[in-house]
Amino acid sequence: MDALTLLKSRNSAARLCAPGPDDNALAEIFASASRAPDHGRLRPWRFLLVRGDALSALGELFADAAQERDSSVNEADLLRCRQQPLRAPLILVVIACISEHPTVPRIEQQLSAGCAAYGALLAAEALGYAGIWRTGANAFDQIVHRGLDLESHEEISGFLYLGTRGGQSKPLPELAQTDFMKEWRQ
Numbered sequence: 001m002d003a004l005t006l007l008k009s010r011n012s013a014a015r016l017c018a019p020g021p022d023d024n025a026l027a028e029i030f031a032s033a034s035r036a037p038d039h040g041r042l043r044p045w046r047f048l049l050v051r052g053d054a055l056s057a058l059g060e061l062f063a064d065a066a067q068e069r070d071s072s073v074n075e076a077d078l079l080r081c082r083q084q085p086l087r088a089p090l091i092l093v094v095i096a097c098i099s100e101h102p103t104v105p106r107i108e109q110q111l112s113a114g115c116a117a118y119g120a121l122l123a124a125e126a127l128g129y130a131g132i133w134r135t136g137a138n139a140f141d142q143i144v145h146r147g148l149d150l151e152s153h154e155e156i157s158g159f160l161y162l163g164t165r166g167g168q169s170k171p172l173p174e175l176a177q178t179d180f181m182k183e184w185r186q
């Protein structure tokens with residue numbers, strides 16, 4: 001698929017099944033992510049690869065976090081938390097590693113991490129896989145951060161669920177360029 005077709009047709013997949021990207025595909029995905037625009041070459045992002053049994057362990061972590069957020073959470077909701085990571089053969093946790101910098105503010109480092117996440121999603125799709133970027137309460141939860149060994153200057157930009165598309169692609173939204181761009185002149 002040529003680059004413009006990929007950029008214009010990328011489409012998230014909520015239903016993902018096996019196989020997920022193998023080690024060769026993951027190497028391409030990380031190489032693509034690492035070309036994110038990056039003011040000052042700070043490389044303000046890193047990835048955690050979660051697959052196999054670790055997906056269930058991540059589900060337990062999500063359940064622990066949900067219980068801590070709301071001690072009255074019911075068993076059905078806890079089960080849903082445990083099963084969330086099992087919705088894909090693998091998950092990439094995208095972590096923004098924020099540092100104090102005289103000319104590169106926090107927002108630029110967060111945006112760079114977002115671009116790295118997008119690069120990973122695009123590469124996965126270019127390789128014939130599919131994915132979806134998710135956050136939700138778990139991305140901002142300190143118990144999840146601790147369980148994943150994040151340091152205090154780190155944030156979760158997203159959980160990239162990756163695998164093989166299950167079912168039909170959803171239709172792409174129709175968006176006129178005039179809805180979101182106009183030419184500026186003085």
Ligand SMILES: Cc1cc2nc3c(=O)[nH]c(=O)nc-3n(C[C@H](O)[C@H](O)[C@H](O)COP(=O)(O)O)c2cc1C
Nearest residue numbers: 010011012013014132133134135136137157158173
């Ligand atoms: C930072 C970020 C967080 C997101 N979090 C969620 C989420 O938690 N759950 C969800 O269903 N979609 C989430 N999305 C949206 C999906 O990734 C996706 O963009 C959306 O389903 C629209 O599909 P499309 O990307 O194919 O247009 C998030 C997107 C971004 C950029």
